[in-house]
Amino acid sequence: MRLDRRTFMAGTAAAGLVGFGKPALAQEKVVKIGMPMDFTRVYTFVTAEYSQGHRDYLTLVNERGGVNGHKIVADITDHANDIPRAIEAYERMKREGAVLIDPLSTPVARALVPRALEDKINMITTLSGRSDAADGTAFPYVMPASPNYWTQAGILIDYFRQQDKDLKGKKIVFVHIDTPFGREPLPILQALAAKLGFTLQTFPYTPPGNDQAAIWPQVRRARPDWVVFWGAGVGQTTALSEAVRNGLPMDRLSSSVWLSESDMEVVGKDAVKGVIKFEACAGGRDPKVIQAILKDVVGKGKGAGPEGKVGTSYYNIGVMMAAIVAEGVRKAFEKAPNGPITGPWLNDGLHAIANFTADGMLPGITVTKEDHQGGGKGRVARWDGGKFVPQTDWFTANQDLVWAEIRKYSAEFKKTGK
Amino acid sequence: MLYRRAGIRHTSYPKERQLWPLPFDRYLVTAVALFLLAAPFLVDRLYLVAYLLPWIIWSMAALGLNLLMGGAGQIHLAYGAVMAIGAYTSVHLVRAGVPFEFALVAAGLMSAAIGMIFGVAALRVKALYLAMSTLAMQYIVDFVISHSPAISGGTQATIQVPPVSFLGIALEGDLPMYYFALAVCVVVTLFMLNVQRTAFGRALAAVREKDYAAEVIGVDTFKYKLLAFWTSSFIGGVVGAVLVVSYLRSVSPDQFHIELSVQIVAMVIVGGLGSVLGSFFGAALILFTPIVLNNLVGALASGLGIAMSADLRAHIPLMLYGAMIVGFLVLEPLGLAKIYDNVRNYFLVWPFRHARR
Known part of the structure; x- marks a missing residue:
C-alpha cells in the first residue's frame, strides 16, 4: 500500500480515537x-x-x-x-x-x-x-x-568521622551536579564543617555531567581526605572514571544512594574497588x-x-x-x-x-x-569489585541538623502553601 | 458545500473585512466556543484538567511564539525562559501581597523587558546565529534562576503559589482556573487574529520576508524587530503566570528548561508558522500524542495479553510519535493548519474540484 496523505491522516485519527478511551478493568x-x-x-x-x-x-x-x-x-x-x-x-x-x-x-x-x-x-x-x-x-x-539527601550526607560524614576519629583540620571535597538536587546537601555539609572543624571545598559541574574533565584535576590538587560525589545517571559514571584517571584513592571516594552495580560495570569493576556509598x-x-x-x-x-x-x-x-x-x-x-x-x-x-x-x-x-x-537510618557499603559490602550496621547521625533544615523549609511551605 | 460561498455578498467593507466572512466559519467558531464554555459540565473531570486546561495554556504559548516566528520571522529558542520570567515575577509579586491582576501584567512587562534585551541580538544576527543567541538566553535565565535562592526558593527550589483571586473571583478548584485560562486565551487569540490585519502586523510580515527590503519601503526594522520581541515576550510572561497559577500550582526551575522551549517551537512548526489555528493544532498534537499513544499501546498490550517489558512498552509510543511528526512534516510541510485549509478548500468548491479563487 502506498502511504499517501489520506491514509496517513485516517490512520493517525483512528489511533487517536482508540487511544483516548481506555477500558476500565473489572x-x-x-x-x-x-x-x-x-x-x-x-x-x-x-x-x-x-x-x-x-x-x-x-x-x-x-x-x-x-x-x-x-x-x-x-x-x-x-x-x-x-x-x-x-x-x-x-x-x-x-x-x-x-x-x-x-x-x-x-x-x-x-x-x-x-x-x-x-x-x-x-x-x-x-x-x-x-x-x-x-x-x-x-x-x-x-x-x-x-x-533524604540531608540524612545521607550526615551519615556519610559521620562515617568519615568514625574512620578518622576526628575530622578537625581534614579536608572534604564535595563534587556535585549544579542543579538544585546537587546543591541540596550543601547546608548540612556547611553546618557539619563548622561543627566538626573540617574544611569543605565544593566543585559543581554543569548538568548532565558527561564532561567533568576540568573539575577532577582541581580535586586532585586540593589533596582531599575524603571526596563525596553527588549526581545521578551519567554524571556518576563520569565522576568515577575521572577520579580513576586522576589517581584519587578509591577508598576515600563516596557517593549518595544513586550508585549501582551497573555504574560500576560501565567504569570497570576492578578499577573502582573501594568506593563507598550510602545504602538505604x-x-x-x-x-x-x-x-x-x-x-x-x-x-x-x-x-x-x-x-x-x-x-x-x-x-x-x-x-x-x-x-x-x-x-x-x-x-x-x-x-x-x-x-x-x-x-x-x-x-x-x-x-x-x-x-x-x-x-x-x-x-x-x-x-x-x-x-x-x-x-532516617542507613548504612555505608563498600564496592569490593563484585558487590557492595556493608561496612557498618544500620545507624543514623546528625539528625538534629537535618531536622533543623527540614523544619526550616516545611515551615516555609506551611506558610505559603494551602 | 459546507463552506458555501455562493450567494454571500458583502455589501460593506466592514462586513467583508470581518474575521470570519463565511457564515459556516462563524457557526463553527461559535460551536467550538460554546463547547469550551460548557466543557466543565460536558466532559469528565480528567479531560478538563489533564487535557483541555494544558491545551489552552500551551496553545497560548504557541500563539505568543508564533507572533515572533511566524509573524516576524525571528527564531526564538528561549520561550520557556521567557515564560519562567513571567512565572517567577507573578509568584513573587503575589507572595509579596500584590493583587494578582497587577502581578499578571507585571509578569508580562518583566518578560517583555528582559526578552527585549535579548531581542537586541536580533538586530545584528539572523537565522541560525539568532537561534544560538536566544539559546544563550535560555541558559542564562536558567542559571540565574537556579543560582539565586531569592528567586528559586532555596535548596528545595520549589515555591508554592499562594491562593489568588482574579477580579474578585477566587482561583480555587477546577472551574475558576479553567475559565480564567480560557478567558486569557480568548484575549490572546483575538489579539493574534487581528494583529495580522494591522499596520504593525503588516510591518512584521515585511520584516519577515526580507528585512532590508522592508527598510527600503519605509518600515523601521529596528523598531519592529524590537516590538516583535517585546510583544511576544509579553504574551510569554502572561502565559507563564497563567501556567503556574492555574495548572502547575507550584513553580520550580526545571519546569522551564530547554525542553519546554523546544516543545513550543515544535508546536509552532508542526502547527503551521504564522497560523493562529495551527498553534492550537500543534499544541494538541505535541502535548497529547505521547499520552494517547502511550495509553493506546498500554491498552493493546493488556487487552490482547501481549507480554511486553515495561521498558519496551514505554518506548514504542515514542517511536510511533517520532514517525508521526516526520510523517506530518513530510506529507504537509506547511503544518496541520494547512491540512485543515486543504479540507476547507475542498469543501469550498465541492462538488467541483477546481474553481477560481
Missing part, C-alpha cells in the same frame, strides 16, 4: 496504586530496575493471596519526566481509584505535591522529591519513607525477601524482567518501597478491615508502620505523623 478485590514513572527520558535504567523489583515483590504478595484477600495492583505508565504527562497520568489514576502514587522523579513529585495534598492521595517519593517532606505535619500525604536497604540476593522472589516469582517464570537484574541496588530499592507500601496496606486493613479503600484509609496504615524490616532487608522503618522519613 472490579475485583483490589487495592490500586499508580506508578507513573520515567522510563524514557532521564532516569531510564534506574526506573527499569526499580520498577522490576517493585512488580516482583507485588507479584510475590499477590501470589500468596494478597493482603487480607485483596490484591495490590500497580498501574505502570511512562511520564518521561514531563509535567503535563505526569499530571495526566496522576489524574487518570486518581479517577480509576488509585490510593497511592509513586512517580520516582524529583521534578514530577514537586509538581504533584499540591495535588496529592489536596486530593488526599498518598505519594511515595523514594529517595527523591522534596527533602522537607520528611515533616509529616506539613506534608501529611507525602511519604519519602526513606532517608540491603543490596544483593542475600535478604530473605529476594530469596523468596527468586524462588516463588522468578523461579516460576513470573518475573517482571531479566533475572540478572534481581538483587541489584535499584532493584532492591524497588522491593523495599513495594514492601513498605504492602506493609502500609496490611496495617490499614488491621485498623479498618472493611475499608473503604481510600487515600486517608491507606494513610492511616502507612502511619502505623513501626519498626518494619521486611525480614531483615531494611533498617527498621517507623513512620509517624511527624516523621515521614521513617527514622
Whole structure:
C-alpha cells in the first residue's frame, strides 16, 4: 500500500480515537496504586530496575493471596519526566481509584505535591522529591519513607568521622551536579564543617555531567581526605572514571544512594574497588525477601524482567518501597478491615508502620505523623569489585541538623502553601 | 458545500473585512466556543484538567511564539525562559501581597523587558546565529534562576503559589482556573487574529520576508524587530503566570528548561508558522500524542495479553510519535493548519474540484 496523505491522516485519527478511551478493568478485590514513572527520558535504567523489583515483590504478595484477600495492583505508565504527562497520568489514576502514587522523579513529585495534598492521595517519593517532606505535619500525604539527601550526607560524614576519629583540620571535597538536587546537601555539609572543624571545598559541574574533565584535576590538587560525589545517571559514571584517571584513592571516594552495580560495570569493576556509598536497604540476593522472589516469582517464570537484574541496588530499592507500601496496606486493613479503600484509609496504615524490616532487608522503618522519613537510618557499603559490602550496621547521625533544615523549609511551605 | 460561498455578498467593507466572512466559519467558531464554555459540565473531570486546561495554556504559548516566528520571522529558542520570567515575577509579586491582576501584567512587562534585551541580538544576527543567541538566553535565565535562592526558593527550589483571586473571583478548584485560562486565551487569540490585519502586523510580515527590503519601503526594522520581541515576550510572561497559577500550582526551575522551549517551537512548526489555528493544532498534537499513544499501546498490550517489558512498552509510543511528526512534516510541510485549509478548500468548491479563487 502506498502511504499517501489520506491514509496517513485516517490512520493517525483512528489511533487517536482508540487511544483516548481506555477500558476500565473489572472490579475485583483490589487495592490500586499508580506508578507513573520515567522510563524514557532521564532516569531510564534506574526506573527499569526499580520498577522490576517493585512488580516482583507485588507479584510475590499477590501470589500468596494478597493482603487480607485483596490484591495490590500497580498501574505502570511512562511520564518521561514531563509535567503535563505526569499530571495526566496522576489524574487518570486518581479517577480509576488509585490510593497511592509513586512517580520516582524529583521534578514530577514537586509538581504533584499540591495535588496529592489536596486530593488526599498518598505519594511515595523514594529517595527523591522534596527533602522537607520528611515533616509529616506539613506534608501529611507525602511519604519519602526513606532517608533524604540531608540524612545521607550526615551519615556519610559521620562515617568519615568514625574512620578518622576526628575530622578537625581534614579536608572534604564535595563534587556535585549544579542543579538544585546537587546543591541540596550543601547546608548540612556547611553546618557539619563548622561543627566538626573540617574544611569543605565544593566543585559543581554543569548538568548532565558527561564532561567533568576540568573539575577532577582541581580535586586532585586540593589533596582531599575524603571526596563525596553527588549526581545521578551519567554524571556518576563520569565522576568515577575521572577520579580513576586522576589517581584519587578509591577508598576515600563516596557517593549518595544513586550508585549501582551497573555504574560500576560501565567504569570497570576492578578499577573502582573501594568506593563507598550510602545504602538505604540491603543490596544483593542475600535478604530473605529476594530469596523468596527468586524462588516463588522468578523461579516460576513470573518475573517482571531479566533475572540478572534481581538483587541489584535499584532493584532492591524497588522491593523495599513495594514492601513498605504492602506493609502500609496490611496495617490499614488491621485498623479498618472493611475499608473503604481510600487515600486517608491507606494513610492511616502507612502511619502505623513501626519498626518494619521486611525480614531483615531494611533498617527498621517507623513512620509517624511527624516523621515521614521513617527514622532516617542507613548504612555505608563498600564496592569490593563484585558487590557492595556493608561496612557498618544500620545507624543514623546528625539528625538534629537535618531536622533543623527540614523544619526550616516545611515551615516555609506551611506558610505559603494551602 | 459546507463552506458555501455562493450567494454571500458583502455589501460593506466592514462586513467583508470581518474575521470570519463565511457564515459556516462563524457557526463553527461559535460551536467550538460554546463547547469550551460548557466543557466543565460536558466532559469528565480528567479531560478538563489533564487535557483541555494544558491545551489552552500551551496553545497560548504557541500563539505568543508564533507572533515572533511566524509573524516576524525571528527564531526564538528561549520561550520557556521567557515564560519562567513571567512565572517567577507573578509568584513573587503575589507572595509579596500584590493583587494578582497587577502581578499578571507585571509578569508580562518583566518578560517583555528582559526578552527585549535579548531581542537586541536580533538586530545584528539572523537565522541560525539568532537561534544560538536566544539559546544563550535560555541558559542564562536558567542559571540565574537556579543560582539565586531569592528567586528559586532555596535548596528545595520549589515555591508554592499562594491562593489568588482574579477580579474578585477566587482561583480555587477546577472551574475558576479553567475559565480564567480560557478567558486569557480568548484575549490572546483575538489579539493574534487581528494583529495580522494591522499596520504593525503588516510591518512584521515585511520584516519577515526580507528585512532590508522592508527598510527600503519605509518600515523601521529596528523598531519592529524590537516590538516583535517585546510583544511576544509579553504574551510569554502572561502565559507563564497563567501556567503556574492555574495548572502547575507550584513553580520550580526545571519546569522551564530547554525542553519546554523546544516543545513550543515544535508546536509552532508542526502547527503551521504564522497560523493562529495551527498553534492550537500543534499544541494538541505535541502535548497529547505521547499520552494517547502511550495509553493506546498500554491498552493493546493488556487487552490482547501481549507480554511486553515495561521498558519496551514505554518506548514504542515514542517511536510511533517520532514517525508521526516526520510523517506530518513530510506529507504537509506547511503544518496541520494547512491540512485543515486543504479540507476547507475542498469543501469550498465541492462538488467541483477546481474553481477560481
